[in-house]
Amino acid sequence: MPRISSSDNPRLKEAARLIASSRERRKSGRCVLEGEHLVDVYCRRYGAPESLLVAESAVEWPTVRALLARVPPARTLIVAESAWAELAQLPAAIGLLAVVAAPVPGVERAADFCLLLDGVQDPGNVGSMLRSAAAAGVAQVFMSQHCAFAWSPKVLRAGQGAHFHLAIFEGIDLGGWARAYRGKVVAMVAAEGTSLYDADLTGPVAIAIGNEGAGLSDDLVAAARSRVTIPMPGGFESLNAAAAAAISLYECVRQRSRGD
Numbered sequence: 001m002p003r004i005s006s007s008d009n010p011r012l013k014e015a016a017r018l019i020a021s022s023r024e025r026r027k028s029g030r031c032v033l034e035g036e037h038l039v040d041v042y043c044r045r046y047g048a049p050e051s052l053l054v055a056e057s058a059v060e061w062p063t064v065r066a067l068l069a070r071v072p073p074a075r076t077l078i079v080a081e082s083a084w085a086e087l088a089q090l091p092a093a094i095g096l097l098a099v100v101a102a103p104v105p106g107v108e109r110a111a112d113f114c115l116l117l118d119g120v121q122d123p124g125n126v127g128s129m130l131r132s133a134a135a136a137g138v139a140q141v142f143m144s145q146h147c148a149f150a151w152s153p154k155v156l157r158a159g160q161g162a163h164f165h166l167a168i169f170e171g172i173d174l175g176g177w178a179r180a181y182r183g184k185v186v187a188m189v190a191a192e193g194t195s196l197y198d199a200d201l202t203g204p205v206a207i208a209i210g211n212e213g214a215g216l217s218d219d220l221v222a223a224a225r226s227r228v229t230i231p232m233p234g235g236f237e238s239l240n241a242a243a244a245a246a247i248s249l250y251e252c253v254r255q256r257s258r259g260d
Helices: 010-020 022-028 036-046 062-068 123-136 153-159 174-180 218-223 241-258
Strands: 030-034 051-055 076-079 096-101 113-118 140-143 167-169 184-188 205-210 226-229
Touching: 010 022, 010 030, 010 051, 010 076, 010 096, 022 030, 030 036, 030 153, 036 062, 036 096, 051 062, 113 123, 113 174, 113 241, 123 140, 123 153, 123 241, 174 205, 174 218, 184 218, 184 241, 205 241
Parallel strands: 051 076, 113 140, 113 205, 140 167, 184 205, 184 226
Antiparallel strands: 030 096, 051 096
C-alpha cells in the first residue's frame, strides 16, 4: 500500500475537494465516507470504494485492519499525520476516508412505502430523516430540488449508513410525482389537518415532509390525497422536522403491521 506524506497527492487533494465543496460533489456525483462504520456498510453493500485513505496512526486499529483486508492495495493510501491534519473539516477521531460514487438507483415503479422531502435544507435533519426511514422500512426517498444534497458529509454523518439501505432520488418534481403515485400521498402540515392517529396510512403510502420554516409547497399539498397533522397537546407547536418525520413514519409502521 502506498504511503504519502504530501498533501499534493492527487487522490488526497480530490478527497479534500469533495469534503469542502458541495458543487464538486454534485458535479462529480461522488462523495466521501468518513469513519469505519460508513465505509464498512458501503463495502458490504457495494464492494470496495474507489479510494481508501487511512491516517498512519489508525493503521493498526482492528476495525481499520479488517477494512484494509477487503480493499485492493492499489486503491489504498496510508497518509502521514501532517498531511491528514490538513483535511481540516474532518471530525475528531476520524482515521479513515473512502471516496465513492454516490449510488444512483434505477426505478421502474414507486414503492409501497415512500418518504418525500420538500425543501429540507438542514443536513442534520435530512440525515436523521433518512435514518428513521431506513429503520421504519421505507423503500424509496424522493427529494425536491432545494433539499440538502443527500451525499454531503454532514448528511452522511447523520444518516449513519441509512443511505445504503434506501433508494434515494434527488431533484424530483414532487407535485408531479404525487399526482402520478398510485397510493396515498399524505401531506404533513402543522395545523388543520386530520389527526395523524385518525388518518388511514395503510396500503401504498408516501409521507411528505417540508422544511421547518415554509413547510410543504402549495403544489405538493394540492396533489396530496390528504393533509395530516401531528397532535401537540402540550401547546408548543414546533416539532423538529426530523422528529415529525419519525413520528409519522412509525404511525405508518404501527398501522401497517396491525392492518388497522
